[in-house]
Amino acid sequence: MEPPPPPPPAPYDYQVQWCGFSGTQRLQLPEMRLADISTLSFRVATESTSEMVVVGKNDGVARLEFYMQSKKIGYWSQYDGSRLVDSQCPPEVTTARYDILPDRLRISVTSESVSRTVEFPAIDERELQASHVLYVGAYQDSSYIAFVGELYSLQIYHGGMIAMNLIPVVLENEGCFFDTINEIFYKNEGTGDLIIGPRI
Numbered sequence: 001m002e003p004p005p006p007p008p009p010a011p012y013d014y015q016v017q018w019c020g021f022s023g024t025q026r027l028q029l030p031e032m033r034l035a036d037i038s039t040l041s042f043r044v045a046t047e048s049t050s051e052m053v054v055v056g057k058n059d060g061v062a063r064l065e066f067y068m069q070s071k072k073i074g075y076w077s078q079y080d081g082s083r084l085v086d087s088q089c090p091p092e093v094t095t096a097r098y099d100i101l102p103d104r105l106r107i108s109v110t111s112e113s114v115s116r117t118v119e120f121p122a123i124d125e126r127e128l129q130a131s132h133v134l135y136v137g138a139y140q141d142s143s144y145i146a147f148v149g150e151l152y153s154l155q156i157y158h159g160g161m162i163a164m165n166l167i168p169v170v171l172e173n174e175g176c177f178f179d180t181i182n183e184i185f186y187k188n189e190g191t192g193d194l195i196i197g198p199r200i
Contacts, residue, residue: 012169012178012185018045018150019168019175020195024143027136027177027186029164032156034100035128039157040066041097046149054096054147055154056139057132064127065139066098068147090114093152100128136166136177136186143190150197151177170196 042054046068056065094111100123108117136154137147154166154177166177166186175194176187188194 010169011183012171012176013173014170015200016168016170016175016197017200018152018197019177020150020197021137021147022192022195023146023148024191025188025194026138026141026146026190027166028141028189029134029136029186031131031133033129033131034064034123036158036163037100037156038159039097039099039155041095041157042066042154043093043095043152044068044147044149045091045093045152046147047091048148050148051145052147052149053135053137053139053145054151055134055136057134058140064132066096067139067145068096137190141189150195168194168197170199 040055044054046052051067053065053067056067058065090111090113092112094109094114097106097108097110099106099108103122105120105123106117107120109115135141136151139145151168153168154164155162156164162181164182165180167180169176169178171178171185174187175196176185178185
């Protein structure tokens with residue numbers, strides 16, 4: 001029996017543990033409806049306690065954010081006010097998971113020292129059906145309340161099936177993120193360069 005063929009070469013130079021944001025970098029994801037997102041999950045590390053949006057959007061009046069605020073992971077909607085869960089977010093790697101369920105929003109935060117889950121009423125239907133361009137590292141194309149820290153991974157699920165899986169990589173000496181599902185690179189759309197973490 002012949003051995004299986006070797007796997008195809010990776011389209012990037014090498015993978016790293018994380019890529020860092022200093023407040024001026026951002027990624028722009030494709031437009032999508034929140035109704036098509038069943039779960040959004042990311043792994044981050046940050047020692048900052050200022051308000052930061054890890055993933056979000058701002059379309060002028062309408063605003064939706066998945067963010068960290070003064071040691072809190074939270075979600076905000078113009079339709080029903082602020083929804084926050086006090087995570088006591090430590091500097092070690094923390095996973096934040098948002099499950100957008102038909103009847104409720106569930107936020108789970110887990111790290112070495114923290115494990116919290118809180119549920120809130122369902123997201124407003126108007127917000128669910130609207131299409132949004134989501135930014136990673138900011139909530140719009142500016143540095144206002146931008147993310148400062150290290151992003152290890154980002155996954156988006158549609159109907160329980162993974163639709164995007166962003167991993168930090170290096171391509172031609174540049175830090176960026178590679179979507180292993182759709183085989184698309186997401187490079188910095190802001191200023192400066194993403195900080196390159198340790199090689200895997």
